[in-house]
Amino acid sequence: MTRGRRSGALGAALRTPTGAIAALLLAALLVLALVGPLIWGHEARAIDVANMLQGGSSAHPLGTDNLGRDLLARVLVACRLSLALAVLATLVGAVIGIPWGALPVVLGRRGARFVNASIDFSVAFPSLLLAIFLAVVLGAGALAAVLALGLVSAPAFARLTQTLAASVAGSDYVAAARVLGVPRSRVLARHVLPNVAEPLILNVTLTVGYALLSIAGLSFLGLGVQPPDYDWGRLLQDGLQRIYVTPGAALGPAVAIVIAGLAFNGLGEALARAASTRPAVRKRPRRGTAATVADGAPVEDAVLDVAGLTVAFPTPDGPVTPVRGVSLAVGPGEIVGIVGESGSGKSLTALAIAQLVPAPGETAAQRLRIAGRDVRAIPAAERRRLLGTSVAMVFQDPTASLNPALRVGRQLAEVAEVHGGARRSEAMRMAVERLRTVRIPAPERRARRFPHELSGGMRQRAMIAMGLMGSPRLIIADEPTSALDVTVQQQILRLLRQVSDETGAALIFISHDMAVVAELCQRVLVMYAGRVVEELDVATLLSAPAHPYTRALLASVPEMATDRDQPLATIPGRPPEPHEVPEGCPFAPRCPLADDRCRTQLPMLRELAPGQAAACWHPQADPAPVGGIAAEGCG
Amino acid sequence: MTALQTTGLTVRFGAGAGALTAVDHVDLEVPAGQVVALVGESGSGKSTLARAIVGLAPTTDGQVLIDGSDPAALPGERGRALRRRVQMVFQDPYASLNPRMTVGDLLAEALGARGGVRRPDRDSEVTRLLGLVSLDERHAGRLPRELSGGQRQRVAIARALAVEPAVLIADEVTSALDVSVQGAILNLLAEVRARLGLSVLFITHNLALARYVGDLIAVMYLGRIVEVGPVDELLADPRHPYTRALLAAVPALGRRTAAAPTLDVEPADPHAPPPGCHFHPRCPIGPQVREDRQLCIASDPWPDAGGRKHRAACHFADAGR
Amino acid sequence: MRGSGWTANHPMLVFVARRSARLVVSLALLLVLSFAMIHLIPGDPVRAALGPRAPQSRVLALRHDLRLDEPLAKQFVDYAGNVVRGHFGTSFVSNLPVSEIIGERLPNTARLAGIAFVVILGLSLPIGMLAAILTRDGRRRGTDLAFTSVTGGLAMVPEFLLGVGLVYVFAVTLKWFPVAGQSGVSSYVLPVTSLCLGSIAALARIVRAETLKVLGEDYMRTARSKRLPARLEYLRHCLPNMLTATLTLGGLLLGGLIGGTVLVENVFAWPGLGTIITQSVAQQDYALAQAIILLLGSAVLIINFGVDLLLGTLDRRSTIRQA
Secondary structure, eight states: OOOOOOOHHHHHHHTSHHHHHHHHHHHHHHHHHHHHHHHHHHHHHOOOGGGTTOOOOSSSTTOBOTTOOBHHHHHHHHHHHHHHHHHHHHHHHHHHHHHHHHHHHHHOHHHHHHHHHHHHHHTTOOHHHHHHHHHHHHOSSHHHHHHHHHHHHHHHHHHHHHHHHHHHHTSHHHHHHHHHTOOHHHIIIIIIHHHHHHHHHHHHHHHHHHHHHHHHHHHHHTSSSOTTSOOHHHHHHHHHTTTTTOTHHHHHHHHHHHHHHHHHHHHHHHHHHHHHOOOOOOOOOOOOOOOOOOOSSOOTTOSEEEEEEEEEEOOTTSOEEEEEEEEEEEOTTOEEEEEOOTTSOHHHHHHHHTTOOOTTOEEEOSEEEETTEETTTSOHHHHHHIIIIIEEEEOSOHHHHSOTTSOHHHHHHHHHHHHHOOOHHHHHHHHHHHHHHTTOSSHHHHHTSOGGGSOHHHHHHHHHHHHHTTOOSEEEEESTTTTSOHHHHHHHHHHHHHHHHHHOOEEEEEESOHHHHHHHOSEEEEEETTEEEEEEEHHHHHHOOOSHHHHHHHHHSOOTTOOTTSOOOOOSSOOOOGGGOOSSOTTGGGOTTOOHHHHHSOOOOEEEETTEEEOOSSOOOSOOOOOSSOTTOOO | OEEEEEEEEEEEESOGGGOEEEEEEEEEEEETTOEEEEEOOTTSOHHHHHHHHTTSSOOOEEEEEETTBOGGGSOHHHHHHHHTTEEEEOSOTTTSSOTTSOHHHHHHHHHHHHOOOOHHHHHHHHHHHHHHTTOOGGGGGOOGGGSOHHHHHHHHHHHHHHTOOSEEEEESTTTTSOHHHHHHHHHHHHHHHHHHTOEEEEEESOHHHHHHHOSEEEEEETTEEEEEEEHHHHHHSOOSHHHHHHHHHSOOTTOOOOSSOOOOOOOOOTTSOOSSSTTGGGOTTSTTTOTTOTHHHHSOSSTTGGGSGGGOOOTTTTTOO | OTTHHHHHHOHHHHHHHHHHHHHHHHHHHHHHHHHHHHHHSSSOHHHHHHOTTSOHHHHHHHHHHTTTTSOHHHHHHHHHHHHHHTOOOBOTTTOSBHHHHHHHHHHHHHHHHHHHHHHHHHHHHHHHHHHHHHHGGGOOHHHHHHHHHHHHHHHHSOHHHHHHHHIIIIIIISOOSOSSSOOSTHHHHHHHHHHHHHHHHHHHHHHHHHHHHHHTSHHHHHHHHTTOOHHHIIIIIIHHHHHHHHHHHHHHHHHTHHHHHHHHHHHHTOSSTHHHHHHHHHTTOHHHHHHHHHHHHHHHHHHHHHHHHHHHHHOHHHHHHHO
16 A cells, blocks of 8 residues: 655645755755854954955955954854754744644643633734843843744744644544544644644744844844854844945845845745645646537527637646537526536536636637627627626625625615716615515615625525616526525525516526426526536426436436435446546446447537427437426425 | 434533533434434534534533443443444545545554554455445555545545444535435445445435435434434424425425515524524414414423424424414 | 623624733733843842942942832832833933933834834735736736745845845945935935835735735625726725735734834934844843833834724624624
């Protein structure tokens, strides 16, 4: 059995240019710290009163100090002390901070509160003041400086450790280990520490850099290293006094400090970047087949008429097209559903219709008309008004989709202010009215609240109300009930139905839940791997769907009439990711009816009967009724 | 013989006025070899109940009995061995596997916890476990991030089975998976249960799934079990208004969304449960709708639930409407 | 519990009360620490200050002056009382009252730090936000790289080094600005620049990172779907959410400004508190050192308190959670 691959962030970091250079510099500094005093120590101590306070020359590139000692040698030798002190200070900080932050894991709730408070308390204290304090008490010197820095960096370590430990300790995999009965020590060693180590190492690297700079500063002030010892800070202070005459004396130590600081921070940054972006192993994406041919003429009277809609994202391995040639026409007051699993592209289709696909994605379509207007041809200001008022979006997670920093009423009212030119008070009144329309109790009070003060169902109602502010002709709802409880879901579905009935707006309802779509919609599009594979009305969906995927999907949904004695129908494999869509029919790898033609030729969407079109070489014609308990349902 | 039983199990977080009673005196039985489907929405406390049973959440009151014995009463290793007989599979397949351990390592660790497997046998045991969940030995060298959601859930199940439990708690194990993949996991669970004679506590918010999977259904609301009974019977003749509301709300193929909007009532706040019957503010046959049913506000129907059919916690359960 | 309903309904007040209590406790602790400083010194502090050759009579006289022969508790009470009234004792190096010395120098330091504070906030927020808006979604890779490298480099250069460098280039070589001292408007330029540049770079990076994070949130997508003018989108929807995390980290940075000011003053021989710190420590002028720690420490605590309050008003969710 192979052991876990510990390629880790370090390896990744070293592969970036910043990381590689920084690591190289650090290695050089380490070597210098080790051997510098051995090689140049003698020269650094050699007093030569005859050549005091000289400027740069070939013998002494940085000049000499007040006792004639070579400054370059002194700078090189000072590396050891500067580095050692920084490392020592960091060690002090880590040794105090890490256990401090890990305490809550051991202590439980009470202890956690105390630790939290103490960390909050000490985290902002500037190192300088502590250094002064310790310098007075212990006498100015390296010890005071190291202690001061160490104590000051401890709270940061503690905070980091506490956050990491809490998140790891609360994770499901640690929970699973505990339930299995894995001994505590092993949980700590195998589960907690490895997942905590990387960020801590990163913090250590950054802290050493910070300590180096701070101690140099303290020495510069005279509070750090005292003569006859010298570090870069001390040398800088001496050099500063002569900066007008012999600048080399100051620049030498200055450059050394800068290089060391850059090296540590550079490595830290590279580590941080490597840790945050580590995608799973990615296969090469297949080149997607070009956009399919759209169907003929524009639809009259349609609220939405889109043909050949495609969304493409550029990636280092080539463009990826999660939406490939989708065509859809929706009439006024119609409720159309789009059903699909992950990777089907249904959500992106919704975003593309509303022109909301985030960069660098690109939307293309042969035709895109909303309320009779060509969205791409009209001037920008008109397009903004059209999309801002005639199209309403309702997103999946109402908690994340409402701005937590603004009151609910404000978020609604601004639509009227911006697009309707209404004054503030008027817009607010409209907002409250809309909230009332969606049956939020006490709407005046609720309008003044922040989103987190409302329940999940109410937030979704507020989102719908926000969409209604502009008298929309088209409502696009992307999984609006997936994050809600089933009883709340029912309320929202009824609300959507009511809104569509009362305002005459068309509704596009996107979901992974077949049953919900079948309940609410009149017509359904089934999407798979970025394409529409079948389009049919609900009655046909429940009696005779043609595409094998539609059938399989319907069969695999357990519902109140499913036969309990049979295993659940499944579809082997899983839906393809946008970058791994195969040639030919995308469903072929999982389809029991697939033959060579399916695997090589992509079937187009063809009309099989009025109101039913399927993209399949072997569309099924035999009836396949579902929902055994007929129209009335149960309960 | 009951494989798993809780008596008066209570989990309360905090104290005083701000306390949250997530699980409120729950009596639950999982008969040996059967599946109990525990159904509830968010805030019902079903996940907290599961965690309390396996010792991940602190129990404020009540007992958990495994095979008739209380593990807290047994000292040291015997207590631990008894606890191990209940294992759990979690909802999120992406969070329940240590991202830095290979599948083989995880399973080996679980085997180590069980004990009794010598080093040289470990590899073959791991392969056997993988086979139980229809994965092959190649997967042992993979890291979790290289597996799909369905495959991860299989690994999680294999891990739970490694210690040879008597009871498996499945906490919303398919909620994070695609529909076409869910079936495979559920079929796997059924197969494993039949083969190993496991008892299962299947937690879900999906009533259709509960019906498919369970022999018994228990309905939870705001920390309490409001109705429990054999699946067909309960679904044919639900006694508690909440159960009826759940049934009515489940989307069913063939039904159409009514045009009539429903009363929007806020779901109850678990921090401040309503007095008397916790469900009364939302109850379609309760005091909001019927003036004469003040009893629901005054008195909690739960204490005498035992006397009613399906142990329904409703004063008017037998009245029907 | 009586009153628990009230606390739940007024989370803001509870929050302010809690933070104020914490401030008072911190200030009290600071007072105790600065008082204890002298008493923590191993050996006889007065002897240490006056040196081994000073006559014993002088040592005793000074001990009496400093009231070191009285009981500890009484000393502390006297000390606290004096501090509150603004009496910080006498510098026994210069024999001037410490409050006079500080009174002379504090305004200079405050001016320097204050101007730097304003410049840092005033520049880093717009620079960071602009950088984020220009480079979101991977646009303008070149600008991204330039911004990251420049700010990265500048943020790592400590203020005193920057000061030295600026002095060399602009004062010594180009002679555009005075080399040291406080002498009119032009003498502020180099010190303020040294103080600000690193912090602006660091804060601008933080602002950019936070703004990018906020721009990726779902509620920004909602704002875009409402087709609001860019001004509203960024200022009303993005800014408040970005400020929270920015201020948290930025607050720490501003507390660190104190340290930076001290260093920069030393580079430019600025007549502020920073230039007498070293002397006071080296010469063991305890009263002066005590007063400096007390004043600068209080300034840091009060700044953090202000930032906390500001954060509390901006981020209601965490306010309620903490109440």
